Amino acid sequence: MNILVVDDEEVLQDVLTALIRQEGHHPICCASGQEALTVLAQEEIDLVLLDLMLPDMNGKEVMRRIRLSEPDQVVVIITAYSSIEGAIEAMREGAFHYLPKPFKNEEVRLTIRQGLERRRLTAENRDLKEQLRERQGFDRIIGKSRSIRQVFDLIRRAAPSKSNILIRGESGTGKELVAKSIHGNSKRTDGPFVTVNSGSMPSELLESTLFGHVKGAFTGAVSHKKGLFEVADGGTIFFDEIGNIPPDTQSKLLRVIQEKEFMRLGGLETLRADVRLVAATNADLEARVADGEFREDLYYRLNVITIQLPPLSRRVEDIPLISQHFLRTYSTENEKQPRRLTSEAMDLLMAYHWPGNVRELENVVERAVVLSTGAEIGVDLLPGNIRRPDTTLPPPETLPTRGVSFKEAVSAYERQLIVKALQACGGVQKRAAERLKVKPTTLHEMMKRLRVTVESRAS
Ligand SMILES: Nc1ncnc2c1ncn2[C@@H]1O[C@H](COP(=O)(O)OP(=O)(O)OP(=O)(O)O)[C@@H](O)[C@H]1O
Ligand SMILES: [Mg+2]
Incomplete structure (x- = not known):
């Protein structure tokens, strides 16, 4: 295993290096934070022993950066007894353990063993999760927020059913990705997944695309052609931006959903459609129904299960x-x-x-x-x-100077800073504290004093 030692004291480097070798691992030494981050970006490191007092950077900042790029990295803090508080804070931010100087060799050995064991367990856990996700086709939808986990849960439950599903969300929120994942988690996963971009096609072309046509059905129909409903037989058909489908086609679509039957354009034969329908929209379908642009019966047929994708913000x-x-x-x-x-x-x-x-x-x-x-x-x-920095925060000179006490003005400014930080962090106080570079407890006290409350977490 590769163990990175980040410490500028040579004596300490020597001691730790020797111990690491005795344990059968490979030590790599760095004397500065910058050097450590460079090594971490290039080498496969299994454990980091990090001194909090470094010549170029604060050790906690180094740890924060490590955890941003490698959330699973195991970091053990080395610290003098006098600054144990820093170590405890680092633990709160995700350090695995801390070693107060001077330490006993046995202590170091034990910590290394435990740290590597943790490393092994997280890796194993991640592999298992990855396997599971791959099997369920979630591998490409990334996220751990509560709202995205609710989406995973809904996909897991709804995908195996036969129900039509409507996916809603702003542009770029992952509607197509979710549609594919539904297919991947359904019993039809071995069947085809076919996307219909109903975008701006004129209705005749759209209908021949969907249902196919026979030779001579219209000018230019020089041969028989299969439609997407036939192509998707046994699989899933995905209607991207369903709100754009013209009214004539809406009626035909409704018939396919209700009767499971359709005909090619110009054809006489009735064909069976064994397809699962998934639709996506970014439009206000209810408003279109109200305006008479979208058939209400079709709306209800599509909207059996709705998956709402939250905006990234x-x-x-x-x-x-x-x-x-x-x-x-x-x-x-x-x-x-x-x-x-x-x-x-x-x-x-x-x-x-x-x-x-x-x-x-x-x-x-x-x-x-x-x-x-x-x-x-x-x-x-x-x-x-x-x-560009956020300019919505008024510069100090626009704050009232008359009729307001200095103290009140300062409080007002503090309050705005805190509210902004909380908003930017989706109401997560720990992150807001990091942003403002204050301790979470300090932020909590300030919020109490300034009567700032977080109503509900945004996710
Ligand atoms: N949670 C996510 N994790 C990883 N990649 C994602 C996630 N959500 C979306 N993407 C990626 O973002 C891009 C946009 O996603 P997608 O095309 O599914 O969005 P959409 O909702 O269909 O957008 P539009 O309404 O503009 O068609 C794709 O490259 C997709 O792979
Ligand atoms: Mg899309």
Whole structure:
């Protein structure tokens, strides 16, 4: 196993190196935080022994960065007795254990063994989960927020049924991905998955695409042609943006759903349709029904089970995971060494409101990976609209100066800072505290004093 020792004291490096070798592992030493992060990006490291006092960076900052890029990394903190508080805080932020200096050799050995055992268990656990997800076809939907887990749960329960499913969500939230996952989790998984982009096709063309046509059915129909309902036989047919389907076609679609039958254009033969229907929309279907643009009966037929995908800004905690996923994908695709986001860059990604949702995040990460020259992706590689500081917070000079006491004005400003941070972090106080660079307990006290409350977690 590779064990990284991050400490600038040579004596200590020697002691730890010897102990690691005695345990049968391979030590790698670094004397600074920056060096450690570089090694971590390039080598497969199984355990990190990290001193909190480093010449170039605070050890806690190093740990934070490690955990951002490798959430499963096992980090053991080394610290002097006098600064044990720092170690405890680091534990709260996810360090595995701490070793107060001076330590006994036996203590170090034991901690290393336990740390590596933890490493083995998490890896095993992750492998099992991956296998499970692969089997269920969830492998590509990334996320751990409560709202996305509810989506997983709904897919798991609804997919094996025969019911039609309507997927709703803003552009780029993953509707197509979910449709494929439904197919992958259904009993039809070995059958075809066929997508209908009903977008802007004129209704005749759309109908011949869906139902097929016989030779001579219309000008240009020079031969028989199978429609997508035939192609999808035994599988799933996915109607992307169902709200755009013209009224004539809506009636025919309704018939297929109700009777499980259809005819080719110009044909006389009635064909059976054994297909599962999944539809997606970003439109306000209810409004279209009210306006008479969308058939109400079709609406009810489609809407047996609804899966609502939350916008990315409502599941901020998924942003690091999804970013890492795309970092890996695009580093590999572009044949580059693995890339990492600096914590400043990650903070900006988490604060941005993502109107284009996951697709926009994917584009931003792809662009940054392509433009990057080193292992780290910093703020400079993010597009201007994300990099621009939030200007919604009034600059101090616009705050009232007359009729308000100094204390009140300061409180008002503090309050705004806290509310902004909480909003950016989806109401997660721990992250908001990190953003503001205060301890969670301090934030909690300030919130109490300033009467800031978090009504409900956004996810
Ligand atoms: N949770 C997720 N994890 C990983 N990738 C995702 C996730 N959600 C979406 N994506 C990716 O984001 C991109 C957009 O997703 P998708 O095409 O499914 O969105 P959509 O809702 O169909 O968008 P539109 O309404 O614009 O058609 C795809 O590349 C998809 O793989
Ligand atoms: Mg789509």
